Amino acid sequence: MRVIEDYHQVLNDLNPKGVALGNFDGIHRGHQSLLKILKKECAKRNLLPSVYTFQNHPGTILKSCNRSVYPYKITPINLKEKIMDKLGVDLLFLDKFTQDLMHLSPSEFAKKILVDQLKAKLIVVGEDFRFGYQASGDVSLLNRLGEILGFHVIIAPPVLEKDVKISSSLIRNSIEKGDIETANRLLGRPFMMLNQVEKGFGRGKKMGFPTANLVLEPYQLIPAEGVYATQVQVDNKVYMGATSVGKNPTFNANEVTIETYIIDSNLMLYEKSIELYFYTKIRNQISYDNIDALKKQIIEDVHSIKHYLQNKSPMIL
Numbered sequence: 001m002r003v004i005e006d007y008h009q010v011l012n013d014l015n016p017k018g019v020a021l022g023n024f025d026g027i028h029r030g031h032q033s034l035l036k037i038l039k040k041e042c043a044k045r046n047l048l049p050s051v052y053t054f055q056n057h058p059g060t061i062l063k064s065c066n067r068s069v070y071p072y073k074i075t076p077i078n079l080k081e082k083i084m085d086k087l088g089v090d091l092l093f094l095d096k097f098t099q100d101l102m103h104l105s106p107s108e109f110a111k112k113i114l115v116d117q118l119k120a121k122l123i124v125v126g127e128d129f130r131f132g133y134q135a136s137g138d139v140s141l142l143n144r145l146g147e148i149l150g151f152h153v154i155i156a157p158p159v160l161e162k163d164v165k166i167s168s169s170l171i172r173n174s175i176e177k178g179d180i181e182t183a184n185r186l187l188g189r190p191f192m193m194l195n196q197v198e199k200g201f202g203r204g205k206k207m208g209f210p211t212a213n214l215v216l217e218p219y220q221l222i223p224a225e226g227v228y229a230t231q232v233q234v235d236n237k238v239y240m241g242a243t244s245v246g247k248n249p250t251f252n253a254n255e256v257t258i259e260t261y262i263i264d265s266n267l268m269l270y271e272k273s274i275e276l277y278f279y280t281k282i283r284n285q286i287s288y289d290n291i292d293a294l295k296k297q298i299i300e301d302v303h304s305i306k307h308y309l310q311n312k313s314p315m316i317l
Helices: 029-045 077-086 106-117 139-149 168-177 180-187 203-207 291-309
Strands: 002-004 017-021 048-054 091-095 120-126 152-156 191-198 211-214 226-234 237-246 257-262 273-283
Touching: 017 029, 029 048, 029 120, 029 152, 077 091, 077 191, 106 120, 106 139, 120 139, 139 152, 168 180, 180 191, 180 273, 203 291, 211 273, 226 257, 226 291, 237 273, 237 291, 257 273, 273 291
Parallel strands: 002 091, 017 048, 017 120, 048 091, 120 152
Antiparallel strands: 191 211, 191 273, 211 257, 226 237, 226 273, 237 257
16 A cells, blocks of 8 residues: 655656545444445546545644544554555555645635545545535535536445444544443454553563553543453564553552553563554453552453453454
């Protein structure tokens, strides 16, 4: 897959394209269905299957970056690239959302971005897609602009789970509550994080349970505090993991961290990137009176996680 972050890179690319438009946070089952339609229709029309999305959330240049304006990301850019590649997208265009772009009218966006830059002959969007200044353009207007500017528009139907439309916000809420099973069902795969490992305080190592501590991306979504059954992929190998999300109340820590004990392994992972797949929350965070009590609980956690994961086939990207 080719990734483009500068529109100058596509100005001389005259290949006609089929383009899916959207934020695609999570790349959930609804997004996956849309991308299947894109690939199928592009194959019929001999077009390059492409996705146009933003590097930064539009909320970053709006009034403020609070969570109501700028929701935390299920899939940061590095993870979005990996999943899009696996789903067979040929071109991923990561545009930067700017003041200039924000003020384009729907017709200006269609002409300057879709036609002049991307050479789009086919556009695939969801039924609630909005575009242009103040989100004033809808799918009906997009259809009319396509008739004028020479591109065909396909509206992908929503994917439902128990009569409810699957959406990024629904998945985000599930993850924030620690309901990983629901999130995974809506995603169509385990919720995952792709992050670099940094050196921690060494507390786990002193207890006999060394952990991989993740460096988090800005505005990266993390699950509710607690201990989770996870799988870890590193160097193309998969391991079972016990992952703690929270402030380590036993040690009176104030900063939320994500620390994973890789079960039955003693890997050195500092400065490596790992893929962390979440399956279920096994308990809440607990403050213990002493280290021995914490060690006893970790042993119980590992036993529970091994039992839970023993028949789980790795669902690794």
